[in-house]
Amino acid sequence: MASVSIRNVRKSYGAVEIIKGVSIDIQDGEFVILVGPSGCGKSTLLRMIAGLEEISGGTVAIDDRVVNDVPPKDRDIAMVFQNYALYPHMTIADNMSFALRLKNIAKSEIAAKVERAAGILGLGPLLGRFPRQLSGGQRQRVAMGRAIVRDPKVFLFDEPLSNLDAKLRVQMRTEIKEMHQRLKTTTVYVTHDQIEAMTMADKIVVMHDGIIEQIGAPLDLYDNPANMFVAGFIGSPAMNFIPGSIGGDGFTTEGGDRLPLGGRVPAASDGRPAVYGVRPEHFRLADEGMAAEVVVVEPTGSETQMVLRPLGAKTGQAGAGREDRKRELTWVLRERTDAKPGEVVRIAPDPALAHLFNPDTGLRL
Amino acid sequence: MSRPLRKLLDKAGMAVCVLLLVSPALLFFLWMLSLSLKFEIDNGAYPPILIPDRFAWKNYTTIFEGNSFLLYFWNSLIVTGAATLFALVVGVPAGYGIARMKAHKSAVVIMIARMTPGLSFLIPLFLLFQWLGLLGTLWPQIIIHLVVTVPIVIWIMIGYFETTPMELEEAAMVDGATRWQIFAKVALPIAKPGIVVAFILSVIFSWNNFVFGIVLASRETRTLPVAVYNMLSFEQVSWGPLAAAALVVTLPVLILTVAAQRQIVAGLTAGAVKGG
Numbered sequence: 001m002a003s004v005s006i007r008n009v010r011k012s013y014g015a016v017e018i019i020k021g022v023s024i025d026i027q028d029g030e031f032v033i034l035v036g037p038s039g040c041g042k043s044t045l046l047r048m049i050a051g052l053e054e055i056s057g058g059t060v061a062i063d064d065r066v067v068n069d070v071p072p073k074d075r076d077i078a079m080v081f082q083n084y085a086l087y088p089h090m091t092i093a094d095n096m097s098f099a100l101r102l103k104n105i106a107k108s109e110i111a112a113k114v115e116r117a118a119g120i121l122g123l124g125p126l127l128g129r130f131p132r133q134l135s136g137g138q139r140q141r142v143a144m145g146r147a148i149v150r151d152p153k154v155f156l157f158d159e160p161l162s163n164l165d166a167k168l169r170v171q172m173r174t175e176i177k178e179m180h181q182r183l184k185t186t187t188v189y190v191t192h193d194q195i196e197a198m199t200m201a202d203k204i205v206v207m208h209d210g211i212i213e214q215i216g217a218p219l220d221l222y223d224n225p226a227n228m229f230v231a232g233f234i235g236s237p238a239m240n241f242i243p244g245s246i247g248g249d250g251f252t253t254e255g256g257d258r259l260p261l262g263g264r265v266p267a268a269s270d271g272r273p274a275v276y277g278v279r280p281e282h283f284r285l286a287d288e289g290m291a292a293e294v295v296v297v298e299p300t301g302s303e304t305q306m307v308l309r310p311l312g313a314k315t316g317q318a319g320a321g322r323e324d325r326k327r328e329l330t331w332v333l334r335e336r337t338d339a340k341p342g343e344v345v346r347i348a349p350d351p352a353l354a355h356l357f358n359p360d361t362g363l364r365l
Numbered sequence: 366m367s368r369p370l371r372k373l374l375d376k377a378g379m380a381v382c383v384l385l386l387v388s389p390a391l392l393f394f395l396w397m398l399s400l401s402l403k404f405e406i407d408n409g410a411y412p413p414i415l416i417p418d419r420f421a422w423k424n425y426t427t428i429f430e431g432n433s434f435l436l437y438f439w440n441s442l443i444v445t446g447a448a449t450l451f452a453l454v455v456g457v458p459a460g461y462g463i464a465r466m467k468a469h470k471s472a473v474v475i476m477i478a479r480m481t482p483g484l485s486f487l488i489p490l491f492l493l494f495q496w497l498g499l500l501g502t503l504w505p506q507i508i509i510h511l512v513v514t515v516p517i518v519i520w521i522m523i524g525y526f527e528t529t530p531m532e533l534e535e536a537a538m539v540d541g542a543t544r545w546q547i548f549a550k551v552a553l554p555i556a557k558p559g560i561v562v563a564f565i566l567s568v569i570f571s572w573n574n575f576v577f578g579i580v581l582a583s584r585e586t587r588t589l590p591v592a593v594y595n596m597l598s599f600e601q602v603s604w605g606p607l608a609a610a611a612l613v614v615t616l617p618v619l620i621l622t623v624a625a626q627r628q629i630v631a632g633l634t635a636g637a638v639k640g641g
Contacts, residue, residue, distance in 0.1 A: 050539055051539075073543070081536060083530070085530070085535065086536075088533075098540050099540035102541045146536075146540075
């Protein structure tokens with residue numbers, strides 16, 4: 001087990017800078033997830049920790065030892081790849097023991113370690129088979145087994161679940177989390193799926209365009225996003241953003257509706273343009289709320305998701321143009337509803353759970 | 366038209382097309398077989414006879430009796446074997462290196478070596494071998510066959526190594542393997558089908574090579590293709606023994622090709638589709 005310290009790390013290919021100065025502190029035994037849209041540099045960062053990519057600037061340290069120039073084999077890490085990367089010409093047992101055999105460890109010890117890992121992952125009956133004879137989920141487990149056997153300082157996962165179907169993904173998510181709770185090995189995990197990040201991580205690092213947008217515990221990011229990117233990326237369905245301006249003790253939308261701020265008006269901000277952010281589940285029906293036309297109703301059983309088009313106090317009617325569609329709001333309610341498309345509902349956000357953002361910088365006010 | 370009839374016609378059409386395409390190669394072969402089994406009198410007959418009344422098995426015994434055919438067979442075996450073995454030893458790691466370092470320019474240089482007509486460097490090399498006193502041994506032929514075999518092996522192996530996923534090697538790297546261990550324990554075993562193809566093609570090209578042998582070989586160091594050519598004399602062409610000899614020369618390559626047919630097809634299409 002070990003801590004990992006990433007200090008002002010940069011990566012460029014020629015003139016193109018992929019990672020623009022990133023610093024992360026990962027504690028011993030922590031489960032950290034790097035999340036972000038594709039192309040944000042999260043996989044590159046992971047490969048730099050693994051030693052598979054050169055570091056253009058800054059330092060990566062494992063247990064206070066700077067490993068910038070240490071080859072992967074001497075970093076004492078194990079990695080699980082997106083496409084599993086199992087050696088096709090070796091049996092499962094040989095795949096799992098490959099690293100140990102390279103170290104010339106005694107055969108009996110290798111057998112014991114492989115057996116233990118196979119036991120943890122339920123791979124016992126498969127040890128004599130070849131990777132091609134295994135299903136996707138089983139291969140995934142073997143890839144994890146290969147990592148466990150080594151008992152490394154750090155586990156690295158590169159989008160390990162993205163090749164699995166939805167049901168299996170949920171199951172493997174639980175297994176990986178369980179494995180971490182059992183082994184308590186420092187883990188760095190890359191995914192583009194924010195649900196994976198929310199459900200598994202001790203700490204989430206949200207990346208975007210080669211920089212870190214925010215680092216924090218899952219619920220912390222959900223409740224207190226630092227900016228509009230994080231607010232929009234974490235949480236599904238995504239947060240509603242309503243442009244308008246701050247005035248008096250409330251917020252006026254571009255359509256002229258008044259939204260409450262709950263007395264949390266930032267100082268000297270009268271008339272200042274802002275974006276009002278509210279999560280789909282934080283609306284409620286209210287007689288004095290803003291009027292909106294129901295566009296689509298999507299019941300899932302446990303909850304109902306509704307797409308609404310605000311009528312706007314000024315015009316009193318909903319449009320259907322491109323701009324109007326951008327202003328559409330998502331509302332998620334736990335209780336069943338008999339609302340039909342075309343009906344008009346009045347809803348109000350919970351001011352205690354709403355956020356205000358600077359429309360220019362995207363930062364939370 | 367009814368469906369079964371249509372299907373039948375489709376099949377028949379397909380069969381005709383295949384026959385048309387394959388027939389030239391097949392006819393040569395059948396005619397050679399026929400020649401080798403006929404007496405001279407039948408070989409000269411008009412209209413030609415395909416299947417004779419009496420088989421002339423003696424054509425086959427003649428070639429083994431009259432010539433040092435076994436010696437030439439042995440020579441061919443040594444030259445092809447050594448040239449192929451050496452090509453694999455050099456070419457497989459070279460192909461791996463070029464594929465991994467994306468050294469496409471050096472791949473082109475090797476291609477140029479392959480495209481240059483053998484005759485253009487045959488004369489200087491002949492003088493060189495003479496100076497070195499190697500003429501009269503098999504060494505000149507082994508060395509010059511490398512010009513054919515090494516590029517084939519390198520090119521096939523480049524293609525093959527380029528299709529093996531990089532992640533496997535990265536996984537081995539993380540698992541603690543050195544560069545050589547990665548090559549020997551991961552890349553090489555996975556490339557086995559590619560190596561088989563390279564081996565077979567190298568054998569075929571080297572075995573059938575004629576030009577180098579005719580210039581460099583002395584009476585004792587002839588390879589089979591040269592030996593067959595020498596059966597033609599000014600006074601008389603004895604078709605029967607000639608065809609028999611040609612068949613015997615072709616046989617090892619033929620057996621090898623048929624035995625490894627599936628591997629060859631796999632190797633020639635390697636890289637055409639991304640394997641899943």
